[in-house]
Amino acid sequence: MTALYDQELMTPAKLESALRAIGAERYHHRHPFHQLMHEGKLTHPQLQAWALNRYYYQSIIPIKDAIILSRAEDPAFRRAWRKRIIDHDGDGTRPGGIEKWIQLALATGLDREEVVSEKGILPGTRYAVNAYLDLVSKRTFLEAVASSLTEIFSRDLIALRIDRLRQHYPWLSGGLAYFEARLTQAPEDARFALAWVTEHARTRAEQGLALGALRAKCDILWAQLDALHFAYVEPGWPPPGAFRQPGENPVA
């Protein structure tokens, strides 16, 4: 790794491999919560807690992309990026990603109202997700775009997840349309963003910013699973007001 972080300008190929190395180390495919999910070891209420909390993340994605759109000065960039908003919000006839995520949550047995009210989500989820909005609002435009590059890694994780959810939780099979759509959307989006970042990170300092933004985004995804894991898997405790598993008592 050290060689990647010295002060010399990297070639686009070298920058790409430095970005990929961050995914290998820090992307949330390595998080034990996902590992338990893929081994079929999460309980039904734990999957509900996951669907409920992750809804909050899904719900801000078009807002995040609209912030990026609002900061983009190049019409060609905006034309390419706006696809993401349509993918998530839908076109008014076909459901977008947010509605598909609601379908997944319904397949776990949650009520639509319970999900979209965003009550019962963990404060830790809220803070981590809001940190993503903060990042794309306040850091440089390059960093805002680079923070999307976790999509480079998402196809493999989603393909595995579809397979394992079908295997271990067949009652969820009707709710997987979100992931099926992402199998093609994420690689398209990642290709565009990766090409843009490698082209526009023109100094070693800018390349460092792009790498840092991807690391920060990995932290944001990881922290969401930490919050879930601690509240619902390890003998932790959801804070007052959060979703509870049946039979679970508040901290005494």
Place this chain on the structure above:
Amino acid sequence: MTALYDQELMTPAKLESALRAIGAERYHHRHPFHQLMHEGKLTHPQLQAWALNRYYYQSIIPIKDAIILSRAEDPAFRRAWRKRIIDHDGDGTRPGGIEKWIQLALATGLDREEVVSEKGILPGTRYAVNAYLDLVSKRTFLEAVASSLTEIFSRDLIALRIDRLRQHYPWLSGGLAYFEARLTQAPEDARFALAWVTEHARTRAEQGLALGALRAKCDILWAQLDALHFAYVEPGWPPPGAFRQPGENPVA
């Protein structure tokens, strides 16, 4: 509780008791991490992790108060509130709260550079603390002020903590100046803010905002301890890049 949340305007005394009820339910004196601390059951590295992470919270307090100051239209309010910034940043001759917190961290055996660099703090700490800046920046001014009302509850917690840290961790005794100062500062600050909030929350809706802001602030404090507890006490794992206890391995 229900009676406190109906739609009728509360008297100042009733609003105060509704605010105090939130503290009884949600303030972080009830958090198991603090309970372990007060029972002397935290290890030395766990106390280091606490001092290191909580430093990030301390470091933003004067920024938080400057945001409130920047939103205050009444010179008398600003004169009262600016005391907080001096308390934390010092007057240039006597150390303020941030420097005193560094002294506490040094007493746990951390390096000053390690502390003030803010490297090694948990992403969960960073997100929760930044949520406090977000609250005082974006919500109504009344909510920004009301979010400080956790200070109503802090004197009792600090008095207990000083006693128990001296008892269980006598090697920390030289580092307790921060808490000693807060024993008098916090109640002064709380008295002013409580009087201001009960006077300025003039409709039931505004009283509801004040109660909600205090609840949100309790969540922010609680989530910081959840992050610590999960990473360093329960069999969790600090994320890549965070402070590690000796002998602790990253997630495989």
